[in-house]
Amino acid sequence: MKKLVIRGGKPLTGEITINGAKNSAVALIPAAIMADSEVVLEGVPDIQDVYSLLDILNDFNVKTEFKDNTLKIDPTNIASIPMPTGKIQSLRASYYFMGATLSKFGEGVIGLPGGCFLGPRPIDQHIKAFRSLGAQVDDDFGVITLTSPKGLQGTRIYMDVVSIGATINAILAAVKAEGKTTIENAAREPEIIDVVSLLTKMGAKIRGAGTSVIRIEGVEKLHGTSHTLIPDRIEAGTYLTAAVAMGDEVRVNNVIYEHIESYIAKLDEMGAKMEIGEDSILVHKSDNLQMVSLKTLPYPGFATDLQQPITPLLVKAMGKGTIMDTIYPQRVKHIPELNRMGANIRVDGDIIRVEGPSELSGAPVKASDLRAGASLVIAGLMADGETEITGVENILRGYTDIVGKLRALGADIEMFDDGQEEA
Structure with a gap:
C-alpha cells in the first residue's frame, strides 16, 4: 500500500507534457x-x-x-x-x-x-x-x-x-x-x-x-x-486545474485544445489567465477566481472525468456554485474528503453545492477512485500544511509519474510505501 504526502502552498512553475490517452x-x-x-x-x-x-x-x-x-x-x-x-x-x-x-x-x-x-x-x-x-x-x-x-x-x-x-x-x-x-x-x-x-x-x-x-x-x-495515441484530455484538464490553482507560469504541452474546449470555457469563466497555443496551453498566475456552476454531459460537453479534478478549484473561487453530474450522479466520494480539509461543500440529492472561497488545510484523506484521487492531489497542493493521501493505487491507474511531473513544477510531493519512514 502506498501513500502520497504533499506539503502544500508551493507555487508551480515550468512545463509539463501530457501522455497518450x-x-x-x-x-x-x-x-x-x-x-x-x-x-x-x-x-x-x-x-x-x-x-x-x-x-x-x-x-x-x-x-x-x-x-x-x-x-x-x-x-x-x-x-x-x-x-x-x-x-x-x-x-x-x-x-x-x-x-x-x-x-x-x-x-x-x-x-x-x-x-x-x-x-x-x-x-x-x-x-x-x-x-x-x-x-x-x-x-x-x-x-x-x-x-x-x-x-x-x-x-x-x-x-x-x-x-x-x-x-x-x-x-x-x-x-x-x-x-x-x-x-x-x-x-x-x-x-x-x-x-x-x-x-x-x-x-x-x-x-x-x-x-x-x-x-x-x-x-x-x-x-x-x-x-x-491522442493526448489524454483528462490528464491535460487535471494539470491545467493544478496550474490555475497554484501556477505561476505553467505550460502544459501535448494538448489538443478542441478536445477540452468545454473545460477551458469554464476556466475562462472563472477568470483563469491562459494563452492557447497550437499544441500547448500557458497558464499565468490566476487570482480572484469567480465561482461557476457546471453540468457534465456526453462529449463535447463537460467531461464527467473532470468533475472531480475541478472541484477543489471551485473551493478557491468567490461565490456559490453547483455541480450536476448527469453521467455519474453518485460521483461524490471526494466531497467528504475535501470538507475534511476545510471546504464548504454539500451534496443535495444529485446536486453538489459549493460555497467559496475556503482556505484548505492539510489532513489525512483517502482516494476512493481515480479522479477523486486527482481531486485530492490538487487540494493537497493548494492546502496549508501536510496532506497525506491513501488509496494511491487508484491514482496510479490513470496518471503516469504524477509525483515526478509535479515535483518538476516545484511541488513538495513524495510517495511512500505504507510503513516506510518519511524522509
Missing part, C-alpha cells in the same frame, strides 16, 4: 488482438491499467513488449481462452475483450469487470448491440458467455443512451460482421475516433466516427499496423 489505450489494446499480425501502439501511458491489460493478453497467449511508451502486440498465436474470473475483473475497460473476442473468434467468456465504483454502470447497451449482430449472450452471475452460431450479421443498432463503452464494443463486434452495420446515437468522444483510426489502419471500413451515426462495412481480415 488512458481511455484510448484501454480500448486500443483489446482492439489490437483482432489483427492477424503485429500492432505497434506509440504514446501508450505507463500506468497500472495498461499493465493489467498486458497480463490479460499474456493469458490469451499474445506476445507483448512495452518500452519507452511504445507497445508491441503480436496476436499471431492468440488462443480463444475463457476468462471468467481473475485478472479480467481487475479493471472496467476489460469489457472491450467481449467485442474483440466475439469478432475474432465468434465466441468469448468474459467475467464482468471492476475499476472505480461510481454507482451503477450497466452493460445492457453492450449486450443489446451483440444480440443485434446475431450473437447469443448469456449472463451467469456476472460471467458473460458470447457465441455466434450463425456468424455475426450487419444490422442497425440504436443506442438507448449515449455510451462510450457500448459504442466501442459495438464497433469492435461489427467490423468483421457480414454486411453493413449502422450505429445510431453513437458516442462522439475523441477516444472513439482514435479506436476507429487504428481499426481503419488495420483494414476495417468505418465512416462517421465523431458523429452520432457510425457506418461499418464488414471485412474478412484485419492486419497489423502502427498507430500513435
Whole structure:
C-alpha cells in the first residue's frame, strides 16, 4: 500500500507534457488482438491499467513488449481462452475483450469487470448491440458467455443512451460482421475516433466516427499496423486545474485544445489567465477566481472525468456554485474528503453545492477512485500544511509519474510505501 504526502502552498512553475490517452489505450489494446499480425501502439501511458491489460493478453497467449511508451502486440498465436474470473475483473475497460473476442473468434467468456465504483454502470447497451449482430449472450452471475452460431450479421443498432463503452464494443463486434452495420446515437468522444483510426489502419471500413451515426462495412481480415495515441484530455484538464490553482507560469504541452474546449470555457469563466497555443496551453498566475456552476454531459460537453479534478478549484473561487453530474450522479466520494480539509461543500440529492472561497488545510484523506484521487492531489497542493493521501493505487491507474511531473513544477510531493519512514 502506498501513500502520497504533499506539503502544500508551493507555487508551480515550468512545463509539463501530457501522455497518450488512458481511455484510448484501454480500448486500443483489446482492439489490437483482432489483427492477424503485429500492432505497434506509440504514446501508450505507463500506468497500472495498461499493465493489467498486458497480463490479460499474456493469458490469451499474445506476445507483448512495452518500452519507452511504445507497445508491441503480436496476436499471431492468440488462443480463444475463457476468462471468467481473475485478472479480467481487475479493471472496467476489460469489457472491450467481449467485442474483440466475439469478432475474432465468434465466441468469448468474459467475467464482468471492476475499476472505480461510481454507482451503477450497466452493460445492457453492450449486450443489446451483440444480440443485434446475431450473437447469443448469456449472463451467469456476472460471467458473460458470447457465441455466434450463425456468424455475426450487419444490422442497425440504436443506442438507448449515449455510451462510450457500448459504442466501442459495438464497433469492435461489427467490423468483421457480414454486411453493413449502422450505429445510431453513437458516442462522439475523441477516444472513439482514435479506436476507429487504428481499426481503419488495420483494414476495417468505418465512416462517421465523431458523429452520432457510425457506418461499418464488414471485412474478412484485419492486419497489423502502427498507430500513435491522442493526448489524454483528462490528464491535460487535471494539470491545467493544478496550474490555475497554484501556477505561476505553467505550460502544459501535448494538448489538443478542441478536445477540452468545454473545460477551458469554464476556466475562462472563472477568470483563469491562459494563452492557447497550437499544441500547448500557458497558464499565468490566476487570482480572484469567480465561482461557476457546471453540468457534465456526453462529449463535447463537460467531461464527467473532470468533475472531480475541478472541484477543489471551485473551493478557491468567490461565490456559490453547483455541480450536476448527469453521467455519474453518485460521483461524490471526494466531497467528504475535501470538507475534511476545510471546504464548504454539500451534496443535495444529485446536486453538489459549493460555497467559496475556503482556505484548505492539510489532513489525512483517502482516494476512493481515480479522479477523486486527482481531486485530492490538487487540494493537497493548494492546502496549508501536510496532506497525506491513501488509496494511491487508484491514482496510479490513470496518471503516469504524477509525483515526478509535479515535483518538476516545484511541488513538495513524495510517495511512500505504507510503513516506510518519511524522509
